[in-house]
Amino acid sequence: MTRKQKRLVIIGGGMSFIVAAVLLVMFAFGQSIAYFYMPADLEKTPVNPGTRIRLGGLVAEGSIKRGEGRTVSFTVTDGEANVPVSYTGILPDLFREGQGVVTEGMFDAATHGFVADSVLAKHDENYMPKEVADRLKDKGLWQHAGEGEEPAAATPAASATSSDKTGATR
Template sequence: MTRKKKRLAVIGGGLAFLGLAAALTFYALGQRTSYFYMPGDLVAAELTPGQRIRLGGLVEKGTIERGQGTNVSFQVTDHENSVKVAYNGILPDLFREDQGVVTEGTFGTDGVFVADSVLAKHDENYMPREVADGLKAKGVWQEED
């Protein structure tokens, strides 16, 4: 084998290795993605059972129900549609009615969204970007001056 052919073989092997590494990385990331939905978007969404999603909106007034221990249920709304959420865990300190929230989890067989994480608004000036954009698109949420 000439020197030029050896060099081309090493370069080709390196490119093949990098291509395989990139393909495996994209495959692994694709398995872990969670798509963001507002309650109104779920009507048209084609979700597979067990598919992880992020559900965002506002905590609907009067729907927070605390069960035994750390079990809690509430509804997430975009003021047009609502989705019941069940969560078992400690809620963020600033979790309350009519505040922005993003939950991550899957839908149960009974149609209730079973969340394994809940993120709430941080302070008076912050709302998760996805939630704010979704509410702005529906004309429900307006920025304060």
């Protein structure tokens, strides 16, 4: 083999290794990505049952219903659409009606509802995903503290809490 052929083999092998590594990383990230949706987005773009997503918006007034054990059902709304959510676990301390919330889980084909395995309670636009805060502001559902009445999706506290099925608070 000539020097030129050896160089081409080494370069070709190196490029093949890099391409394989990039494909493996993309595959690994593709399995763990949870896309973010608001209720109105789900009406326009349905999600297949079993696909992991994040659902964000406000907890609808009068929608929290406690079931057996630690099971809670509630509705997430963005002012345009509503999505029923079921969650089994310990809810964050800041979770309540009219509060911002981001849930992560999947749609259940049998119940046609969203089954969350984690709930993140939001109370301030500093912790709310920008697109959620912007859309809630556009619809007039968001008020900053100090603008008259109590904020619709904010409280004076300055931290976000979440919980998962283990009850651990983050």
